[in-house]
Amino acid sequence: MLAWLDKIKQGFTWSYQGGVHPATHKQNINCGKPKTLAPPRHVVIPVQQHIGSAGKLVVEPGQRVKKGQALTQSQFFQAPPVHASLAGTIVAIEPRVSAHPSALPELSVVIEVDQQQQDCAYLKPLTEQELTPELICQRVHQAGITGMGGAGFPTALKITPNKELDVLIINGAECEPYITADDCLMRNYAEELLRGVSLLQTALQPKLTIIAVEDDKPEALKALREASDETVIVRNIPTKYPSGGEKQLIQILTGKEVGAKQLPIDMGILVHNVGTAYAIHRAVDHGEPLISRIVTLAGERLSQAANYWMSIGTSVADIIDEQAAHASEGPVIMGGSMMGFMLPSTQAPVIKTTNCLILNKPQPTVQESPCIRCGECAQACPMGLLPQQLYWFAKGDELNKAREYKIMDCIECGACAFVCPSNISLVEYYRTAKAKIKSEDQAKQEAELAKQRFDARQARLEKDKAERKAKHQEAALRRQSQAQASSEADKPDPVAAALARVKQAKQAAPAAKQTDSGEWVPDNQEAIAAREARKAQRRAKLAAEDQGPSDEAASSSSNPAVAAAIARAKAKKAQAEQEPSASETKPAGSSNPAVAAAIARAKAKKAQAEQEPSASETKPASSSNPAVAAAIARAKAKKAQAEQAAEASAAQDKAAELAEQTPKRPNSAAVSAAIAKAKAKKAEQEQSADLEPKVKPEDTPKKPKSAAVAAAIAKAKAKKAQAEQATSDEQDASESANSGSTTEAAPKKAKSAAVAAAIAKAKAKKAAEQQRQEKPLDDQ
Structure with a gap:
C-alpha cells in the first residue's frame, strides 16, 4: 500500500x-x-x-x-x-x-x-x-x-x-x-x-x-x-x-x-x-x-x-x-x-x-465602493486565484483574459466577497462571466458538431457518387462485353483486316522501275506529266486574264516576239495612265508647287523618250553613213530642245496668267512659275548632256577609226530605236484600235509634248488655286 x-x-x-x-x-x-x-x-x-x-x-x-x-x-x-x-x-x-x-x-x-x-x-x-x-x-x-x-x-x-x-x-x-x-x-x-x-x-x-x-x-x-x-x-x-x-x-x-x-x-x-x-x-x-x-x-x-x-x-x-x-x-x-x-x-x-x-429580515443596502486593490481577496481565495484581476476582466467583458487567469477554476465560494472592504459582489461578476464563457464554448461546440456533420455528409455524398460511377462503369463494361460476344462470330479477325489494309496499300502504290545501278524507284512519269499539264493550264489562264479582250489582235499575231512586245507596251501604258489619273482624282492631295513642277518634269522626260524612237523612224536605220547618223541625232536634239523650250514658255505663260487672276498672292504664282521654269531648264540640260556623247561629228574627220566606231554605235542605236519604234507602233495601233481610227497614231505622238505642257499648266493652276484658298487661314 x-x-x-x-x-x-x-x-x-x-x-x-x-x-x-x-x-x-x-x-x-x-x-x-x-x-x-x-x-x-x-x-x-x-x-x-x-x-x-x-x-x-x-x-x-x-x-x-x-x-x-x-x-x-x-x-x-x-x-x-x-x-x-x-x-x-x-x-x-x-x-x-x-x-x-x-x-x-x-x-x-x-x-x-x-x-x-x-x-x-x-x-x-x-x-x-x-x-x-x-x-x-x-x-x-x-x-x-x-x-x-x-x-x-x-x-x-x-x-x-x-x-x-x-x-x-x-x-x-x-x-x-x-x-x-x-x-x-x-x-x-x-x-x-x-x-x-x-x-x-x-x-x-x-x-x-x-x-x-x-x-x-x-x-x-x-x-x-x-x-x-x-x-x-x-x-x-x-x-x-x-x-x-x-x-x-x-x-x-x-x-x-x-x-x-x-x-x-x-x-x-x-x-x-x-x-x-x-x-x-x-x-x-x-x-x-x-x-x-x-x-x-x-x-x-x-x-x-x-x-x-x-x-x-x-x-x-x-x-x-x-x-x-x-x-x-x-x-x-x-x-x-x-x-x-x-x-x-x-x-x-x-x-x-x-x-x-x-428567511432573514431586510437588510440595509450596502453600496459598492471602488476597488482599492488591497489584495485581501487574493489571500482569502482557497484556489490560489487573483480575484481582483478577475473582477476587472469580468466587468469589462474581457473573457479571453479571464480564461487566462483561470476564472473557470473558481468554485464560487464567496470568500473573496466576504473579506472585500469595498463590499463588491465579486462572485456575481464571476458567475456572469463564467456563464458567458460557457455560452461561447457551447456555441463553438455546436459549430464544430455542425461542421463534422457537414463533412460526414459530404463524404457520404462523394462515396455515393463514386459508387454510382463504379456501377455505371461496370454496367457499361458488361454491355460492351455482351455486344462483343454477340458480334464476335460476324466480326472479322482484326489481324486479317490489318493485313488486308497493308496489301491494299501496296497495290495502290505507284509502279516501280529499276535504275541502271539496280535500285528500284517509283515510276512517277504519269504523275509528273499530269502536274506539268496543270501548270501549263494555269499559265495560259493567267496570260488570258492579263491580256483581256483587247489583246485578241495581238494574240492572233503569228510572231510570238511581237505579241510579247505588245503585252509589255500595254503594261507600260497602263502604268503611265494610272499615274496622271491618280493625281487627277485627288486634286487637293498636294498644295506644294514643287510637286507640280516635279510632275511636269516627269512628263517632259516621258515625252522626250517617246520622241526619240519617232525621230529615228523618219530616217531609215539601215544607213551606213556615220555622218548621216550624227546629223539625225543633232536634229533630234534640236527638236527636243525646241519642244522643251515651247513647253517651258507655255508653263511660264500659264503661271503669269494665274498670277494675274490671283492679285492677292502674286508672289506665290511667280514663285510657282519660276520653279516650273527652273525645272524645265534643268530637264533640258540633262537631255542635252545625255545626247552630247552620242553626236560628235567633229570626231569623224579627225579619227577615221573613231568614225567607224561611231557608226557602229549609231547603228546599234538605230536598231534599238527601231525596236522601240516597233513597240510604240504597236502601242499606237492598239490605242487607235480602241479609239476607232488607226491613222491618228502619228499626230498623237507629236502632241505628247503639248499634252505634258498642258498637264504642267494645269498643275500650276491647281497650286495657285490652293494657295488662294489657304490665304484667309494664314491671315487669321
Missing part, C-alpha cells in the same frame, strides 16, 4: 491556501428528528435538476401518477430520471420559474396533489445476491440520484466501476453558515448513512474509506463513530470555510492537490456527500427514488429554525406560508449565506440540490 495511505490511517491532516472563518449561525437551529411538511396543493418538478441532459418525458397532461413514478426515462447515466414526489394528476407540462438566480423558465411537470390517496410506485429492493457493482449502479440511475452537496452531478455516472479507487471520501463537513441538513442527517440517520457507504464500498471497492466531519459537530461525530466499523475511518477536520469544497477536502485529508483541469478520479480519489449515501441506501434497500430530502429552514423571520423533510417540487411560497408569519417582509436565499443566491420569485420549487432556505 502507498505511503500516503499509511499517513492517512495514522491521522495525518494537511491544510490548503486561503479560507475564512465566517459566523456559522447554527447555534439556534434545531437538529433533532426532522419533521415532514404537509403536502402542498401542487408540486412543480423540473425535468432537469442535474448536470447533464434531460431524460425523455413518458407522461402527458391529464395522466394520474403515483408517488415515486418516473416522469422521464433515459438509458444514459448522464440523464438520470425525475419522479413524482407526490401522487396526483398532471395538470400541465410547461415552462415554470426555475430555482436559479436568473429565474429563467424551464420545462416542468405540474402535478395537482391528491391529498387523500398517496399510492406509491417504488422500485423492487435488491437482495444481497443482487448487490453487484453493476446492479447497484443501475439502481442508482433508476432512482434518479444526483450529488446532493450542491453540484448535482449524476451519481451513477460517478460510481461506474471503470478505474481502480484508492480513497473514498464521504463529505460531512458542511462548512457553510446556516446549513445543518447534513448535521441533522448524521445525527439522526447514522446507521442508514453507513449502510449507503457500505453499498458504495461494494460498488467501488476502495482501499480506504473516510468520513470527514468538521469539529464543530460533536454529536454527528459521536453518532458516526458508534455506528461505524473498522472499514470506515471517521475523521474530524478543522472548522474553516470552505473546507467542504471537494478539492479543499481532498487536500486536507490526503495532502494531494487536484489540478485545474483534473478530476479527483484521475488521482484515484472519489468524494460523495452524506446525503447521497443515504439516498443510495433508500434506493437499493427500499426501492425509493430521490423524491424528498432534508432542507434547513433558518432565518430571522422564523420563530424556530429547524430541518424538514421536503418533497421535491414544493414551491418556496408554500413553505413560507406554512412556517413564516411575515412572508413578504424580506428576501429568500436558497443555499447558504456564502454560496447561496437570492430567489427572484418565491414560486421557484425545491429541487434535489436544495439544502437550505434562509
Whole structure:
C-alpha cells in the first residue's frame, strides 16, 4: 500500500491556501428528528435538476401518477430520471420559474396533489445476491440520484466501476453558515448513512474509506463513530470555510492537490456527500427514488429554525406560508449565506440540490465602493486565484483574459466577497462571466458538431457518387462485353483486316522501275506529266486574264516576239495612265508647287523618250553613213530642245496668267512659275548632256577609226530605236484600235509634248488655286 495511505490511517491532516472563518449561525437551529411538511396543493418538478441532459418525458397532461413514478426515462447515466414526489394528476407540462438566480423558465411537470390517496410506485429492493457493482449502479440511475452537496452531478455516472479507487471520501463537513441538513442527517440517520457507504464500498471497492466531519459537530461525530466499523475511518477536520469544497477536502485529508483541469478520479480519489449515501441506501434497500430530502429552514423571520423533510417540487411560497408569519417582509436565499443566491420569485420549487432556505429580515443596502486593490481577496481565495484581476476582466467583458487567469477554476465560494472592504459582489461578476464563457464554448461546440456533420455528409455524398460511377462503369463494361460476344462470330479477325489494309496499300502504290545501278524507284512519269499539264493550264489562264479582250489582235499575231512586245507596251501604258489619273482624282492631295513642277518634269522626260524612237523612224536605220547618223541625232536634239523650250514658255505663260487672276498672292504664282521654269531648264540640260556623247561629228574627220566606231554605235542605236519604234507602233495601233481610227497614231505622238505642257499648266493652276484658298487661314 502507498505511503500516503499509511499517513492517512495514522491521522495525518494537511491544510490548503486561503479560507475564512465566517459566523456559522447554527447555534439556534434545531437538529433533532426532522419533521415532514404537509403536502402542498401542487408540486412543480423540473425535468432537469442535474448536470447533464434531460431524460425523455413518458407522461402527458391529464395522466394520474403515483408517488415515486418516473416522469422521464433515459438509458444514459448522464440523464438520470425525475419522479413524482407526490401522487396526483398532471395538470400541465410547461415552462415554470426555475430555482436559479436568473429565474429563467424551464420545462416542468405540474402535478395537482391528491391529498387523500398517496399510492406509491417504488422500485423492487435488491437482495444481497443482487448487490453487484453493476446492479447497484443501475439502481442508482433508476432512482434518479444526483450529488446532493450542491453540484448535482449524476451519481451513477460517478460510481461506474471503470478505474481502480484508492480513497473514498464521504463529505460531512458542511462548512457553510446556516446549513445543518447534513448535521441533522448524521445525527439522526447514522446507521442508514453507513449502510449507503457500505453499498458504495461494494460498488467501488476502495482501499480506504473516510468520513470527514468538521469539529464543530460533536454529536454527528459521536453518532458516526458508534455506528461505524473498522472499514470506515471517521475523521474530524478543522472548522474553516470552505473546507467542504471537494478539492479543499481532498487536500486536507490526503495532502494531494487536484489540478485545474483534473478530476479527483484521475488521482484515484472519489468524494460523495452524506446525503447521497443515504439516498443510495433508500434506493437499493427500499426501492425509493430521490423524491424528498432534508432542507434547513433558518432565518430571522422564523420563530424556530429547524430541518424538514421536503418533497421535491414544493414551491418556496408554500413553505413560507406554512412556517413564516411575515412572508413578504424580506428576501429568500436558497443555499447558504456564502454560496447561496437570492430567489427572484418565491414560486421557484425545491429541487434535489436544495439544502437550505434562509428567511432573514431586510437588510440595509450596502453600496459598492471602488476597488482599492488591497489584495485581501487574493489571500482569502482557497484556489490560489487573483480575484481582483478577475473582477476587472469580468466587468469589462474581457473573457479571453479571464480564461487566462483561470476564472473557470473558481468554485464560487464567496470568500473573496466576504473579506472585500469595498463590499463588491465579486462572485456575481464571476458567475456572469463564467456563464458567458460557457455560452461561447457551447456555441463553438455546436459549430464544430455542425461542421463534422457537414463533412460526414459530404463524404457520404462523394462515396455515393463514386459508387454510382463504379456501377455505371461496370454496367457499361458488361454491355460492351455482351455486344462483343454477340458480334464476335460476324466480326472479322482484326489481324486479317490489318493485313488486308497493308496489301491494299501496296497495290495502290505507284509502279516501280529499276535504275541502271539496280535500285528500284517509283515510276512517277504519269504523275509528273499530269502536274506539268496543270501548270501549263494555269499559265495560259493567267496570260488570258492579263491580256483581256483587247489583246485578241495581238494574240492572233503569228510572231510570238511581237505579241510579247505588245503585252509589255500595254503594261507600260497602263502604268503611265494610272499615274496622271491618280493625281487627277485627288486634286487637293498636294498644295506644294514643287510637286507640280516635279510632275511636269516627269512628263517632259516621258515625252522626250517617246520622241526619240519617232525621230529615228523618219530616217531609215539601215544607213551606213556615220555622218548621216550624227546629223539625225543633232536634229533630234534640236527638236527636243525646241519642244522643251515651247513647253517651258507655255508653263511660264500659264503661271503669269494665274498670277494675274490671283492679285492677292502674286508672289506665290511667280514663285510657282519660276520653279516650273527652273525645272524645265534643268530637264533640258540633262537631255542635252545625255545626247552630247552620242553626236560628235567633229570626231569623224579627225579619227577615221573613231568614225567607224561611231557608226557602229549609231547603228546599234538605230536598231534599238527601231525596236522601240516597233513597240510604240504597236502601242499606237492598239490605242487607235480602241479609239476607232488607226491613222491618228502619228499626230498623237507629236502632241505628247503639248499634252505634258498642258498637264504642267494645269498643275500650276491647281497650286495657285490652293494657295488662294489657304490665304484667309494664314491671315487669321
